[in-house]
Amino acid sequence: MLLAFLVFLSLVGLSWTGTFSTYTQLVIMFMGVNIIMSSSLNLINGYMGEFSCGHAGFMALGAYTSSLLTVWFFTKGSVFGPNLLPPEWSVWVFPFTLLAGGVVAALAGLMVAIPSFRTRGDYLAIITLAANYIVKSAIENIQTIGGARGFMGMSRVVNEMKNVLDIPWMMIWTWIFVFLTLGVIHRFVSSTYGKGIIAIREDEIAAEIMGVNTRRAKMAAFMLSSGMAGVAGGLIAHILGYINPGSFTIMKSTEALVMVYLGGMGSLSGSVLSAILFTLMLEVLRPLQVIKWVVVPLILFLLMMFRTEGLLGQREITDFFPRLKRIFKSREETHAAF
Amino acid sequence: MPLFEVRSLTHYFGGLKAVSDFNLHFQGGELVGLIGPNGAGKTTIFNLVCGVYRPSQGEVNMDGRSLVGFYPHQITASGIARTFQNIRLWPEMTVLDNLRVAHNYHLGYGILDVVFQTSRHRKAEAGIYKRALETLEIMGLRDHSRELVKNLPYGLQRKVEIARALMVKPKLLLLDEPSAGMNLGEKHALIELIRFIRKQFQLTIWLIEHEMRVVMTLCEYIHVLDFGATIAAGPPEEIQRNPKVIEAYLGKEVD
Numbered sequence: 001m002l003l004a005f006l007v008f009l010s011l012v013g014l015s016w017t018g019t020f021s022t023y024t025q026l027v028i029m030f031m032g033v034n035i036i037m038s039s040s041l042n043l044i045n046g047y048m049g050e051f052s053c054g055h056a057g058f059m060a061l062g063a064y065t066s067s068l069l070t071v072w073f074f075t076k077g078s079v080f081g082p083n084l085l086p087p088e089w090s091v092w093v094f095p096f097t098l099l100a101g102g103v104v105a106a107l108a109g110l111m112v113a114i115p116s117f118r119t120r121g122d123y124l125a126i127i128t129l130a131a132n133y134i135v136k137s138a139i140e141n142i143q144t145i146g147g148a149r150g151f152m153g154m155s156r157v158v159n160e161m162k163n164v165l166d167i168p169w170m171m172i173w174t175w176i177f178v179f180l181t182l183g184v185i186h187r188f189v190s191s192t193y194g195k196g197i198i199a200i201r202e203d204e205i206a207a208e209i210m211g212v213n214t215r216r217a218k219m220a221a222f223m224l225s226s227g228m229a230g231v232a233g234g235l236i237a238h239i240l241g242y243i244n245p246g247s248f249t250i251m252k253s254t255e256a257l258v259m260v261y262l263g264g265m266g267s268l269s270g271s272v273l274s275a276i277l278f279t280l281m282l283e284v285l286r287p288l289q290v291i292k293w294v295v296v297p298l299i300l301f302l303l304m305m306f307r308t309e310g311l312l313g314q315r316e317i318t319d320f321f322p323r324l325k326r327i328f329k330s331r332e333e334t335h336a337a338f
Numbered sequence: 339m340p341l342f343e344v345r346s347l348t349h350y351f352g353g354l355k356a357v358s359d360f361n362l363h364f365q366g367g368e369l370v371g372l373i374g375p376n377g378a379g380k381t382t383i384f385n386l387v388c389g390v391y392r393p394s395q396g397e398v399n400m401d402g403r404s405l406v407g408f409y410p411h412q413i414t415a416s417g418i419a420r421t422f423q424n425i426r427l428w429p430e431m432t433v434l435d436n437l438r439v440a441h442n443y444h445l446g447y448g449i450l451d452v453v454f455q456t457s458r459h460r461k462a463e464a465g466i467y468k469r470a471l472e473t474l475e476i477m478g479l480r481d482h483s484r485e486l487v488k489n490l491p492y493g494l495q496r497k498v499e500i501a502r503a504l505m506v507k508p509k510l511l512l513l514d515e516p517s518a519g520m521n522l523g524e525k526h527a528l529i530e531l532i533r534f535i536r537k538q539f540q541l542t543i544w545l546i547e548h549e550m551r552v553v554m555t556l557c558e559y560i561h562v563l564d565f566g567a568t569i570a571a572g573p574p575e576e577i578q579r580n581p582k583v584i585e586a587y588l589g590k591e592v593d
Binding site: 191194217 | 420428431436443445453455459462466
């Protein structure tokens, strides 16, 4: 907790004082969004052992929902007409629009959760892929929200927030949601409820017979995961100020998959570590331009050949450095003290 | 009212009659065996009872309530737990977590309680921990609680599986070939263990077993199955002498 708070304060502080350039801030915010993406996908692909490759679809839903809401509420535009609420309110309404995006994405998560009752493995992977396409194509064909051209106006909302108080708002919200996401996932997978999801990965039939309501557990996992992806989408929409359906294709889903497998399936700290490394890697390799997309997959290739289980495997970072346990003292340890 | 009863249970796999007209009832407290040659339909009966398959015909009642058509986790919650012929633990989880998960049948909190760590969640989790550790203590597995199940030797895995089944507070425990793959010493220990848990938890036990020594020592009553049909039922001494049973197991003498 304390550590999270310190990280948060230093990131926001350094952005506010201008020690971080706008570019550095952007990279750090992407890092945060990527952490949410990878850790939420890890819930499905790592902890539950299903292969979901449509994460970007849920991200798109969250991005569009929260953007439409903020733009509708706070800006004058051709689509929605005059602003509905006074622009100063944006400061505290904004997080709720992010959550609304999360809720819409979570409901869409049912689109994948319900087929998952009967299908698994490759078949479910195809369904998630289809879900990704359904979302992308649907948005592309709704002309009022820009269709394939995309949607913008979010930067005006962010500017409104800055007019109220000039602090790095997006940095703040990104990292608040990063720590919320990590907290929720950690709590979930350490609870008996969440352990049921790991049991589904290990042996689904045994889980069902030993009393786990596998349908409910799958619904919870899919909704939680896609809801978090939706929040990540809302964040990225407001960081960039522009979204289009083309940025939420299977390519984006693949990036999320890469981060999960890079970090290790079923390892939360692995997902965080890999999201940070992956974001940095993309930035460091930026001078290579298009060749970047040859080098990055190549690194993955090598990783899969020589360290199949990812950086941390199924373990957490505290298993490698037991001293860290003092900092990340988990609820689980406190229960075990009984 | 009997604790548990199976009435004219019949099941088809396509055109194959896997189980035909199986009947049984428990008043509570019995230890009954189910034997028969390979492929006789023993495990299928267990799967029908647990809700893995829905029976083609017949009734399964627990405490006077029908179990047919319910999901396996609901049937478990009604007080039936089982083990599997080929151990089906969750190998990448610790022994303690394996036991904890089995408590999902009665969680007592929802997902929002997890997210906000409400006192309801904390209390329930503390209770689950306590019960899991107690069960491990009784089963003599306390020292292994933090180990991953896959790292345990076979005999201990069997024990963990029984411990996990006990976590659901069963009234009826189904054991599917508990002695499979055990040596003589381990089999003796198993017989003692089954007697012990039966007394300790006041269980009704229904047991599939190939090893005659185990069945004949333990069971008070035995059903013999061959090609899905019950060919004999009675106390062990009778079963041992029954010509039909001998024929099913050893084949008929050539005239």
